[in-house]
Amino acid sequence: MSCQPSDPLQRQVAELLVVRASGHLDDQHRRYPQWELSNGDLQRLLNAGVGGVILLGGSAVELQQRTRKLQSWSDQQLLLCADVEEGVGQRFDGASWLVPPLALGRLHQIDPEQAITLAERYGYCTADQARRCGLNWVLGPVCDVNNNPANPVINVRAWGEEPTTAGALAAAFQRGLARGGVLGCAKHFPGHGDTASDSHLNLPVLPHSRERLEQVEFPPFRAAIAAGVDSVMTAHLLLPQLDPQQPATLSSVVLSDLLRGALGFNGLVVTDALVMEAITARHGPADAAVLAFEAGADLILMPADADAAISGISQAIAQGRIPIQRLHAALRRRREALARVQPSSPGLPLPTPAERELEQRLVTASLEQSFTAPIPPGEGINLIRIDAAWPCPALNGAAPALHLPQQHGFRSVVIHGQGVSPWQDDPEAPLALERLGDGPVLLQLFLRGNPFRGERDRQEPWRAAVQQLQRLDRLAGLIVYGSPYLWSELRSVLAPSIAAAFSPGQMPEAQRQLLSSLLQHPSDSLQSRDFTD
Amino acid sequence: MSCQPSDPLQRQVAELLVVRASGHLDDQHRRYPQWELSNGDLQRLLNAGVGGVILLGGSAVELQQRTRKLQSWSDQQLLLCADVEEGVGQRFDGASWLVPPLALGRLHQIDPEQAITLAERYGYCTADQARRCGLNWVLGPVCDVNNNPANPVINVRAWGEEPTTAGALAAAFQRGLARGGVLGCAKHFPGHGDTASDSHLNLPVLPHSRERLEQVEFPPFRAAIAAGVDSVMTAHLLLPQLDPQQPATLSSVVLSDLLRGALGFNGLVVTDALVMEAITARHGPADAAVLAFEAGADLILMPADADAAISGISQAIAQGRIPIQRLHAALRRRREALARVQPSSPGLPLPTPAERELEQRLVTASLEQSFTAPIPPGEGINLIRIDAAWPCPALNGAAPALHLPQQHGFRSVVIHGQGVSPWQDDPEAPLALERLGDGPVLLQLFLRGNPFRGERDRQEPWRAAVQQLQRLDRLAGLIVYGSPYLWSELRSVLAPSIAAAFSPGQMPEAQRQLLSSLLQHPSDSLQSRDFTD
Known part of the structure; x- marks a missing residue:
């Protein structure tokens, strides 16, 4: 069932969605056609007011044209993001592919000043190339502390193995992003570093108390928030000591009481991808989106069914289950964030000599x-x-x-x-x-x-x-x-x-x-x- | 030693060269840096008057920008070519990758009319996408008759296993190219189909007489020439019955007496890549280029050293070893060919629905x-x-x-x-x-x-x-x-x-x-x- 673009409420709710698309211009080149919407569906959803797209795959040069095309299908400024934690070249061929963050975490043990300088340049390089590709939102820094080497999903994606390092470098990266004119995203709240199972495949459990979270998991998020990070992404994790019922993504204790309350975060809260097994195994597509929004998320990333998510949230608002003020607050935060991004740059997204030098220096240093x-x-x-x-x-x-x-x-x-x-x-x-x-x-x-x-x-x-x-x-x-x-x-x-x-x-x-x-x-x-x- | 762009003779000779570049915008992404000139060298050579570039690698979308960039480094219209015998997608990701020509050769045995129609559409699709990428010269049709299944280099690249089929389909492909507004190239003269060794690695010997060549090897070239093919590429083959000294590429018997004389070809004669072992094992870079030009080639493809080729040919002309009229004739043929190409098209080089349908139909038919x-x-x-x-x-x-x-x-x-x-x-x-x-x-x-x-x-x-x-x-x-x-x-x-x-x-x-x-x-x-x- 398609959402109704003529319904003003549904149109506003649609703004909060971030749907997934391939970075390729052509449907035939989608690598994951089961996850990546066709151009027909994208055009329809953007026309119906969907406000964001997450992109993956293809070359940086192609992405530049792709983001222009997507933006041309919408009458509002879109949030255009990608998981380019390790440089735009990690996901889009031809741009800079940088050493994993943990490389700088290790350097930070020996030479903290150099590590922080490099992390800031790392963020700026990623931001500037992202902007040259037409992206305005980088889904990083990872703020998880990789204190569990057996962690199958975070690992070298983290900026550190202990809270101080992870926080210092995540904040430096975020400063680089801000200087480069794109939005950042601290993830995966309240901390995915100490899990030994993969939330893509099932729902990991984190048995820690609030006190322990304050000691280990929160500091990097606090550091990134202090550095002005624009958004925080939730984790698909169960924390029974905080909320025995719902994983963080769907938990108002975690999102509203902790993140908004204790950590004082006023920016955008975005879910991790709702198509992940940890969520879809337990909730239908409308249900998952409604629960996340109700718990305190502003943006719904990769809903399993965008139309169902829009209809579901609209209905929950119309029926009074979720106050309309939540919608207005989320839309306001989205507007405020977009007002901070610099316009996309006409330059080629390929590395400049200075960016090449950074790539090499990061390798040498690690x-x-x-x-x-x-x-x-x-x-x-x-x-x-x-x-x-x-x-x-x-x-x-x-x-x-x-x-x-x-x-x-x-x-x-x-x-x-x-x-x-x-x-x-x-x-x-x-x-x-x-x-x-x-x-x-x-x-x-x-x-x-x-x-x-x-x-x-x-x-x-x-x-x-x-x-x-x-x-x-x-x-x-x-x-x-x-x-x-x-x-x-x-x-x-x-x-x-x-x-x-x-x-x-x-x-x-x-x-x-x-x-x-x-x-x-x-x-x-x-x-x-x-x-x- | 660099050539001298200020020397008017060297500048004119430079026009006859076709040098090799990666399709990637960035030097770092060259797949074969030993063969593919750096952007610095390309800029210098194009500035010195080099008149053509052969491209390989990267995506079709990137190639579109690449050809514009190359053209911007030159003050004359460039010949921009690629070995896209099986569709632009064979070499450049994202464009149409078509079934090998021999697929239609097999279909021609059963349904000649359909095979000819498809070969013409095949040529048109290749031409139109090439033009959308900024190319103006397709290095096809292969006119070799693959009558030797053990042939390691031609094989399914040929349009047929016997002369009539190969000729009918090569001519149809060439008609498609012409309709699509790009130049074609019949190759590899006098016929590479009956060799059992690879001319990339050594110099194959073809023991056939002139009579036998007339029966088997020449008909497809005659058909392509009759269809108006713009250029013919020479083969690195020794034909002792015709010229016991020099391989076809360097043989005036083959290029001048046979191709110009007996076959009456008035278009551009281009060498196969002079960097191939079959040539470089026997001749230095200047020597090879001079011999090819002296034998009757107009264009020098992938010289092992572009500067040496320019200096060598210029010297041979200046010293009277090669008459200046040969240079004028080659330049005139190049100008006339370029006058036939249609301007590059602004459309995306990705397949249109009609081109998709052709891709599928070619698969289904084979x-x-x-x-x-x-x-x-x-x-x-x-x-x-x-x-x-x-x-x-x-x-x-x-x-x-x-x-x-x-x-x-x-x-x-x-x-x-x-x-x-x-x-x-x-x-x-x-x-x-x-x-x-x-x-x-x-x-x-x-x-x-x-x-x-x-x-x-x-x-x-x-x-x-x-x-x-x-x-x-x-x-x-x-x-x-x-x-x-x-x-x-x-x-x-x-x-x-x-x-x-x-x-x-x-x-x-x-x-x-x-x-x-x-x-x-x-x-x-x-x-x-x-x-x-």
Whole structure:
């Protein structure tokens, strides 16, 4: 059932929705057609007053045209946002893809001043590129404290492992966003760092008391609010000590009493995506939106059914279940936020030289290396484990992780969740080496503990595999790109002579920097002849 | 050593060069930085009078901006070309990726009229999208007759396996290009279809006499010339019966006596890329360009060193080795060709509904299927072999080849040249099935015999693997995407009850059409929950 654009109440309610679209201009290129509305539906909903769009996928250059097109389908200024926590290039090809925030959290332990300066530049770079793409709202900073290494969903997305660091850097990032002229969003309130299950897939429970939340979870949110963050995103988490009935997203205790009351936040409260299993498993699409709005959310992100959400909230207001003042307050906050954004910039969204320099500096500042001698050239195996295969941003284009070892004589063998298994049933010798071939092995692990993969990647016996290769004197080197926890674990069993390195970032620049240093005298003369026909 | 833009002769010679650039706006995104000039070099060379650019890579939307930028660096109208033999989407994401020409060659055996109509629409669609991207020269039609199935470089790129079909369809494609307002290019003269080695890697020898060439190789070129093709590209082939010294690209016998004389071609003669090993192994960069121009080429494509090519040709003219009239004639042909192109179109380069319909119709017209019952749902293995992994256009986005079998219960295992080997050393049972898991196997082979891979893919024992799976009663189905020769070979050992199908095209549309038909009752309810954070 479609909402009724002629109904003035429904039109106002529609302003509060943020619906999901692909960054591609063309319906055919949607990567997730089940989540991403078609252009026909988008046009209809924007025409009916829907006030926001969250975008994902495609190139930054295409996104620039895409946001113009979307805006042309609406008669009001839209909120145009994306989950570009790690730079616009994290989601849109061609823009800057920056090291994960936790890289600066680690730097902050050693050099807090530099870390804060870089976090502020990180925010400004993201904001300025977002604005060049036509976005006006960055869904960051993550304000969760990653004090649980087993956390499958936050992990390196957090700015710190303890509250002070996370708060200082999240606030710096937010200052950068504000200077860059776009809105920010502190997430995921009241704190998603200490969960061991994934709220995309089910409803995690956080058993903490209000006192503990004040100590660990709240400080980064308070810091971001003090820095003027424009919006706060709710978490799909159950906190039985605060509200035994409803997850934070649907809880007036959490949103109204805590966030508005105790933390004094006056900006926009936005739900996390309502299409997530944690919500849809328990509530219908209208019900979920009504409960969130009733609890204190201003904006409804990715409702499972936009028409149902509009009708449901309108009905709840019309029937007096939710006072009309809530609607007016939410609309006012939305207007006030939009008044703060700078107009989108006509420049290309591709990195400027200064932004390139920042990308490189962030990589350099976050690397760790430990070896006595570089890896000599010769025949060997370049064994790569990637998080996901298609697409695989880390191996896009002329990835140094493939090309530099190949120029060195090492044949690439790439392992991923959809490939032939390299494992055999022997806990002491888990790698089936006869499937890989002979020679020394350079191991490059691109593993960061992404959402949706849950614990699957962690169950691979990389520790035993490293020990197996060392025992056979076949481990030429080890690089971990992503998880600092995996890096610590593997380094603990590594002989000091083995060339080893870590980068929190997986981007080509990190690969280039580490491999240039780990591989002895990279030969410039051996180049691929592959230039296509 | 840089060429001298102030020298009037060098400036005129520079017009004849076509240098290579990435389709990406940004230097950092070049996929082949060793072949693709940097923006700094491009600007310098275009400023020095270089008259053409060949582009590869990036998205169609980005290409539109890229061609404008390149044109802005020059004070003359540029030739802007690309190897978009199979639609602009073959090289630039987002535009139409069409079935390989040989698909229509096969259709021509059954329904010549429909094949010719479709080939003309194929050319028009390619031309119109090229023009919307700012290109004005399509490097097609391929006029080679693929009468040698072992040909590693032409294969499904040809319009036919015999001269009449190849000529009729190449001419139809050229008519489409002309109607679409861009230049075409018949290639690779005098005919590359009957070679069993790859001219990218070495110099193939074609032992044929002039009479035989007249019978088999020349007819498609004659047909394209009769259809008004604007340019002809030379082949890096040695034809000892015609010229025992020089390959066609550098042979005045082939270019002047045969192409200009016997075939009466008055348009532009362009070399194939001079950076190919077949040329660079024998000649320095200046030498190769001088020899090609001396032999009769008008345009020098991808010289190994643009400055050296300009200086070398200028010197040969200045010293009287090459008459200045040759230069004037080449410049005149270039001007005349450019006068025929229509201005670039402001529309988006993404497919229109009519172009979508053509994409689908070409797929539908080229499928083959043979089965008695569809594949029932259940646990099984979706074993996919791809030509190349990163990038892999066939598995981009929400590839039906992955997603439809997964929804059916089949777990994907993707094999590629850079993965863990699925093979074991047993000629009768070559697939190491314990590495793949249990259950029936749906085999999807994306193999078309690409260049650069030489015979490597063909050496995989797929015939024995199919027999092995059949013997074990584990072959649920077989789909070949690409090579009709592999399909014939495998079908010859296939039990008639096995669900099997073939598509010359590898695009998602072909996957969707075939799998929708081969898989029983695809369930719409099982959808991936993966919508990213």
